[in-house]
Amino acid sequence: MTFFLLLGLVLMAEVAQAVILFTPPLFPDGESQIDCYLVNVSNEVRHVTIEVLNRDGELVREPVVVALDPGTEEVASAPASDKPRYCKFVVDGTRSNVRGSLLVRKPGIGSISALSAQ
Numbered sequence: 001m002t003f004f005l006l007l008g009l010v011l012m013a014e015v016a017q018a019v020i021l022f023t024p025p026l027f028p029d030g031e032s033q034i035d036c037y038l039v040n041v042s043n044e045v046r047h048v049t050i051e052v053l054n055r056d057g058e059l060v061r062e063p064v065v066v067a068l069d070p071g072t073e074e075v076a077s078a079p080a081s082d083k084p085r086y087c088k089f090v091v092d093g094t095r096s097n098v099r100g101s102l103l104v105r106k107p108g109i110g111s112i113s114a115l116s117a118q
Contacts, residue, residue, distance in 0.1 A: 024102070050076040
């Protein structure tokens with residue numbers, strides 16, 4: 001019994017090292033697109049997954065899975081025609097290790113709206 005209790009505590013400690021962040025939803029239209037940006041602000045490599053989701057929580061594109069070096073960023077994008085709404089970021093670390101955001105971007109104009117992940 002003690003072995004299983006100890007194993008459970010170890011597994012819980014491992015899970016505690018991952019953080020999942022979500023952005024609030026935004027609605028792109030026309031030629032605009034959603035960009036889900038994540039930057040590693042820690043001093044260690046972070047393994048991350050970036051997902052672009054629709055209003056039902058389903059993937060609209062393949063997730064971006066990458067080892068993110070300190071000080072670098074990665075993006076997952078989806079055009080308005082895919083009906084994206086929000087971003088999900090899974091990081092092997094803590095909230096303070098990364099910054100995530102959702103942008104709606106129009107070609108030739110740039111970002112027209114942005115929200116922070118929480």
